[in-house]
Amino acid sequence: xxxxxxxxxxxxxxxxxxxxxxxxxxxxxxxxxxxxxxxxxxxxxxxxxxxxxxxxxxxxxxxxxxxxxxxxxxxxxxxxxxxxxxxxxxxxxxxxxxxxxxxxxxxxxxxxxxxxxxxxxxxxxxxxxxxxxxxxxxxxxxxxxxxxxxxxxxxxxxxxxxxxxxx
Amino acid sequence: xxxxxxxxxxxxxxxxxxxxxxxxxxxxxxxxxxxxxxxxxxxxxxxxxxxxxxxxxxxxxxxxxxxxxxxxxxxxxxxxxxxxxxxxxxxxxxxxxxxxxxxxxxxxxxxxxxxxxxxxxxxxxxxxxxxxxxxxxxxxxxxxxxxxxxxxxxxxxxxxxxxxxxxxxxxxxxxxxxxxxxxxxxxxxxxxxxxxxxxxxxxxxxxxxxxxxxxxxxxxxxxxxxxxxxxxxxxxxxxxxxxxxxxxxxxxxxxxxxxxxxxxxxxxxxxxxxxxxxxxxxxxxxxxxxxxxxxxxxxxxxxxxxxxxxxxxxxxxxxxxxxxxxxxxxxxxxxxxxxxxxxxxxxxxxxxxxxxxxxxxxxxxxxxxxxxxxxxxxxxxxxxxxxxxxxxxxxxxxxxxxxxxxxxxxxxxxxxxxxxxxxxxxxxxxxxxxxxxxxxxxxxxxxxxxxxxxxxxxxxxxxxxxxxxxxxxxxxxxxxxxxxxxxxxxxxxxxxxxxxxxxxxxxxxxxxxxxxxxxxxxxxxxxxxxxxxxxxxxxxxxxxxxxxxxxxxxxxxxxxxxxxxxxxxxxxxxxxxxxxxxxxxxxxxxxxxxxxxxxxxxxxxxxxxxxxxxxxxxxxxxxxxxxxxxxxxxxxxxx
Ligand SMILES: Cc1cc2nc3c(=O)[nH]c(=O)nc-3n(C[C@H](O)[C@H](O)[C@H](O)COP(=O)(O)O)c2cc1C
Ligand code: FES
Numbered sequence: 066x067x068x069x070x071x072x073x074x075x076x077x078x079x080x081x082x083x084x085x086x087x088x089x090x091x092x093x094x095x096x097x098x099x100x101x102x103x104x105x106x107x108x109x110x111x112x113x114x115x116x117x118x119x120x121x122x123x124x125x126x127x128x129x130x131x132x133x134x135x136x137x138x139x140x141x142x143x144x145x146x147x148x149x150x151x152x153x154x155x156x157x158x159x160x161x162x163x164x165x166x167x168x169x170x171x172x173x174x175x176x177x178x179x180x181x182x183x184x185x186x187x188x189x190x191x192x193x194x195x196x197x198x199x200x201x202x203x204x205x206x207x208x209x210x211x212x213x214x215x216x217x218x219x220x221x222x223x224x225x226x227x228x229x230x231x232x
Numbered sequence: 233x234x235x236x237x238x239x240x241x242x243x244x245x246x247x248x249x250x251x252x253x254x255x256x257x258x259x260x261x262x263x264x265x266x267x268x269x270x271x272x273x274x275x276x277x278x279x280x281x282x283x284x285x286x287x288x289x290x291x292x293x294x295x296x297x298x299x300x301x302x303x304x305x306x307x308x309x310x311x312x313x314x315x316x317x318x319x320x321x322x323x324x325x326x327x328x329x330x331x332x333x334x335x336x337x338x339x340x341x342x343x344x345x346x347x348x349x350x351x352x353x354x355x356x357x358x359x360x361x362x363x364x365x366x367x368x369x370x371x372x373x374x375x376x377x378x379x380x381x382x383x384x385x386x387x388x389x390x391x392x393x394x395x396x397x398x399x400x401x402x403x404x405x406x407x408x409x410x411x412x413x414x415x416x417x418x419x420x421x422x423x424x425x426x427x428x429x430x431x432x433x434x435x436x437x438x439x440x441x442x443x444x445x446x447x448x449x450x451x452x453x454x455x456x457x458x459x460x461x462x463x464x465x466x467x468x469x470x471x472x473x474x475x476x477x478x479x480x481x482x483x484x485x486x487x488x489x490x491x492x493x494x495x496x497x498x499x500x501x502x503x504x505x506x507x508x509x510x511x512x513x514x515x516x517x518x519x520x521x522x523x524x525x526x527x528x529x530x531x532x533x534x535x536x537x538x539x540x541x542x543x544x545x546x547x548x549x550x551x552x553x554x555x556x557x558x559x560x561x562x563x564x565x566x567x568x569x570x571x572x573x574x575x576x577x578x579x580x581x582x583x584x585x586x587x588x589x590x591x592x593x594x595x596x597x598x599x600x601x602x603x604x605x606x607x608x609x610x611x612x613x614x615x616x617x618x619x620x621x622x623x624x625x626x627x628x629x630x631x632x633x634x635x636x637x638x639x640x641x642x643x644x645x646x647x648x649x650x651x652x653x654x655x656x657x658x659x660x661x662x663x664x665x666x667x668x669x670x671x672x673x674x675x676x677x678x679x680x681x682x683x684x685x686x687x688x689x690x691x692x693x694x695x696x697x698x699x700x701x702x703x704x705x706x707x708x709x710x711x712x713x714x715x716x717x718x719x720x721x722x723x724x725x726x727x728x729x730x731x732x733x734x735x736x737x738x739x740x741x742x743x744x745x746x747x748x749x750x751x752x753x754x755x756x757x758x759x760x761x762x763x764x765x766x767x768x769x770x771x772x773x774x775x776x777x778x779x780x781x782x783x784x785x786x787x788x789x790x791x792x793x794x795x796x797x798x799x800x801x802x803x804x805x806x807x808x809x810x811x812x813x814x815x816x817x818x819x820x821x822x823x824x825x826x827x828x829x830x831x832x833x834x835x836x837x838x839x840x841x842x843x844x845x846x847x848x849x850x851x852x853x854x855x856x857x858x859x860x861x862x863x864x865x866x867x868x869x870x871x
Binding site for chain 2: 087090091092095096127131132133134148149152153154155159162163166186190192193194195203204205206209210
């Protein structure tokens with residue numbers, strides 16, 4: 066077993082030990098595990114299915130149905146561009162294009178250095194500040210293409226410091 | 233005061249209601265009347281997006297530096313989202329004054345000049361909370377004539393993480409009163425108040441509760457629908473974040489009246505702060521035995537769990553929501569049986585929207601007659617709207633039912649931004665419609681909007697101006713529904729897909745004659761062939777834009793031109809040489825694509841090959857020159 070697999074097993078065990086075993090506990094279990102791991106690995110879904118005594122397919126069906134769940138690891142920082150009605154009409158799609166160009170990835174993808182993942186979201190309830198981009202759980206209002214670089218600025222030194230450490 | 237008063241101290245040693253209440257009042261008065269200044273900072277999601285947490289930190293740091301004794305409290309959203317971050321200061325000798333657009337610098341000045349000094353910094357004032365000689369109060373605002381705050385009354389004034397604030401403002405008194413009434417009496421109150429569901433359908437709430445009470449099967453459930461999936465709507469978020477106990481109290485009364493034992497609050501995953509605030513509120517309510525066993529010493533026991541949704545629009549539909557709580561994919565099922573007969577785990581279940589439940593305490597407290605006296609015709613009480621888009625005062629507004637769209641958008645919302653012309657308002661989310669100027673004098677109620685081809689929906693209103701293309705809006709909303717269709721019904725899944733493709737072609741200038749007829753035909757098929765409300769209403773945006781803005785479709789089709797200059801495939805950006813000011817470089821500097829160059833005469837020129845049509849240069853060009861324009865069709869750009 067790799068260190069990664071051991072980690073997944075341990076975290077899955079921790080979540081399962083705190084939760085009920087009814088089918089109705091499935092979504093909360095998945096939510097808590099994703100909060101710890103950042104995504105839902107195949108191995109964890111199998112473990113959860115066993116523990117709840119339901120087919121693995123049912124777990125997979127639920128995970129793929131809901132937009133919130135991820136099957137692949139996220140980047141270190143997440144960029145989610147709102148494409149709700151208010152944001153769309155105020156140019157959210159133009160902002161999304163700017164993010165795509167800046168990070169050189171599309172929605173649902175992750176940068177090769179695993180720093181950022183990009184995605185869209187349908188309204189985070191900040192419509193009064195449209196267009197909105199959510200950066201690591203913080204909604205930021207009035208994010209036009211010109212603000213994209215500025216938002217990434219604070220992350221730059223962080224990355225350079227780490228790169229320096231590796232060297 | 234009914235049972236609670238007579239039955240002595242409740243079990244488990246929890247204090248009785250009057251005691252809970254007086255303790256809360258004492259704390260509240262100490263906060264407001266102790267002679268110490270008080271600063272309220274609005275830190276709901278909209279405030280945070282505008283920088284409220286940074287403002288809060290700046291205030292605390294400055295208070296520390298100046299060594300001042302002052303209370304600082306985080307509150308929710310007042311609804312004036314256009315002016316966030318908002319800070320309110322109450323200092324002895326002054327009325328409570330509310331400041332808008334506060335940043336860290338202004339925050340520091342407010343502390344130094346107003347808290348430490350005696351200058352209330354009038355240049356940053358938004359309004360005072362009460363009438364006074366010094367500054368205009370909110371009640372002097374033109375919008376105050378139309379607003380009536382009932383369910384928003386606490387929002388932005390109390391700390392939503394402190395149950396005592398809610399109690400001090402009269403909270404849970406309705407619950408205490410209700411527990412002394414027979415359930416049937418509560419139901420008849422709610423019925424004669426004329427309360428109808430605020431989740432979009434407008435179903436009479438009392439009838440729903442009665443069905444649940446009379447249906448066999450135990451345990452029964454109450455679910456609060458806080459999924460708020462309509463993009464462009466944020467009323468439920470604001471209420472859950474700013475006054476969560478008002479919803480909890482409504483659920484408790486609903487539970488008592490309909491014979492339920494368990495409750496769930498379903499909040500969508502995109503609202504992490506609402507989830508956190510509801511969780512805190514539930515913990516505090518439990519501690520005071522306002523939920524749990526033998527609530528306030530009565531025979532009524534009720535527990536509430538929080539269920540966080542997982543990001544699927546369809547989960548707002550009641551049967552899909554129930555499937556989701558049961559641990560299944562959120563796919564709707566055929567009704568009847570309605571949830572009130574067979575709901576969660578097959579048991580009778582009341583499911584109500586956040587705002588519906590937030591109305592309940594006021595009906596019990598003030599009586600059915602009072603509530604029925606507000607509003608119009610068959611729509612009673614107030615309606616809460618979220619104003620977004622091209623309107624000046626974006627935010628929340630609560631107005632009596634029957635207020636007109638014009639009053640809401642122009643009087644409460646202060647009109648259209650940038651002096652542009654109103655074009656339409658998108659109401660009711662992807663299931664609703666777009667109403668034009670000729671509909672502005674319609675009263676807002678359940679029935680009038682439906683007749684005009686829209687629906688009240690949950691209360692999201694996105695205001696659109698002359699720069700917004702109605703075909704593009706219809707395309708966007710259809711794409712949204714298409715993506716969110718659960719796929720169970722073929723016509724909903726494939727019909728919306730085909731509609732979206734046709735609209736995509738039209739907005740790209742590749743439409744064909746006959747497209748409009750095809751859209752209408754598809755719309756009828758999808759309506760007829762879909763099981764749930766999502767499919768049945770999916771064609772509404774297309775049908776309502778066709779009804780009121782058919783000419784815009786035709787210009788796209790016949791001339792390959794977008795009259796609103798929005799559809800990107802049909803426009804080009806162009807700098808008018810005669811207007812370009814040679815000494816100005818504003819556009820060149822902002823273009824991230826380096827698509828703007830300067831020619832020999834220092835006139836700026838856009839390279840159409842490189843241009844991605846982001847519009848940044850148009851915003852950057854100083855208004856006195858206005859040299860950057862959009863042209864449609866794109867071949868109007870001189871070679
Ligand atoms: C596609 C679809 C989405 C819905 N989304 C919501 C929602 O986000 N919030 C809500 O309260 N009701 C929503 N509803 C309505 C619910 O099914 C249900 O009627 C409502 O929660 C009942 O509460 P009420 O009687 O208090 O309005 C939706 C319905 C449909 C068909
Ligand atoms: S539409 Fe973007 S936050 Fe609501």
